Amino acid sequence: MPHEFEVRHDIELEASPEEVWQAIAEGPGIDSWFMGHSELEPREGGRGTQTFGGDFSMGSTVTVWEPGKRLAYRGDENPEDGTFMAFEYLIEGRESGSTVLRFVHSGFLGDDWESEYDALKLGDLQYLRKLAAYLKHFRGRISTHNLMLWGPQASHDQAWAAFQSVLGLTGGIAAGDRVTIAPDGVAPQEGVVEWVTDPGTFVGVRTDDGLYMLIHGQGTVVVEHHAYAEIDGQALEQSWQGWLQKAFA
Numbered sequence: 001m002p003h004e005f006e007v008r009h010d011i012e013l014e015a016s017p018e019e020v021w022q023a024i025a026e027g028p029g030i031d032s033w034f035m036g037h038s039e040l041e042p043r044e045g046g047r048g049t050q051t052f053g054g055d056f057s058m059g060s061t062v063t064v065w066e067p068g069k070r071l072a073y074r075g076d077e078n079p080e081d082g083t084f085m086a087f088e089y090l091i092e093g094r095e096s097g098s099t100v101l102r103f104v105h106s107g108f109l110g111d112d113w114e115s116e117y118d119a120l121k122l123g124d125l126q127y128l129r130k131l132a133a134y135l136k137h138f139r140g141r142i143s144t145h146n147l148m149l150w151g152p153q154a155s156h157d158q159a160w161a162a163f164q165s166v167l168g169l170t171g172g173i174a175a176g177d178r179v180t181i182a183p184d185g186v187a188p189q190e191g192v193v194e195w196v197t198d199p200g201t202f203v204g205v206r207t208d209d210g211l212y213m214l215i216h217g218q219g220t221v222v223v224e225h226h227a228y229a230e231i232d233g234q235a236l237e238q239s240w241q242g243w244l245q246k247a248f249a
Helices: 017-025 027-031 113-137 156-167 233-247
Strands: 003-013 037-040 047-052 056-066 070-075 084-093 099-109 145-153 178-181 189-197 202-207 210-217 220-227
Touching: 003 113, 017 027, 017 070, 017 084, 017 099, 017 113, 027 037, 099 113, 113 189, 113 202, 113 210, 145 233, 156 178, 156 202, 156 210, 156 233, 178 202, 189 210, 220 233
Parallel strands: none
Antiparallel strands: 003 099, 037 047, 047 056, 056 070, 070 084, 084 099, 145 220, 178 189, 189 202, 202 210, 210 220
């Protein structure tokens, strides 16, 4: 039986309402911080598509389109159980030049709704933090290559140790830590930890030309990366695939 849910988050962003709108309502902007690849027809009633891993996609319909102010869309209903998800963004400009974004994620979840709800509540906040990091440090730049790799199941301790190792850290991970990201096969990258959530676990890392998020959620390890300069995307993907296989063998 479907269960109704709602998640709400507010976040202040170092960007104008117009810049926030470009990041949440235009395909290239969405791809520069969110997961997978997104397309959104710019009108009320327009269709949206989000693709993960190249072969799995989710459709949606725009229900509110008010440029610079409000965006809402509703995911297609699952024909098997009637579950769906809906998203709403409310944009409020501030005199300081910043913007408050009010985010609402609602709909109906399936039988395992409690576990799903907890994961969504935590996960939604991490993507808003990634949006904030993108707008603060890479505003106006478009991701040239997106990486989203699903790894194996692992324990919290395994994931935490692997994350510390690939970042060149010992004794924990904290916001502000300087790191060196060095999976085999690509040149080391200097960066800084933007935020960390534990348990979760989510670690956001910024380099000069990219944004990483290392995830351990519901037992699964995931690596995400957005590049804001031209890179060898195939080499980077192969490097992280090798790291996942080696670190969690």
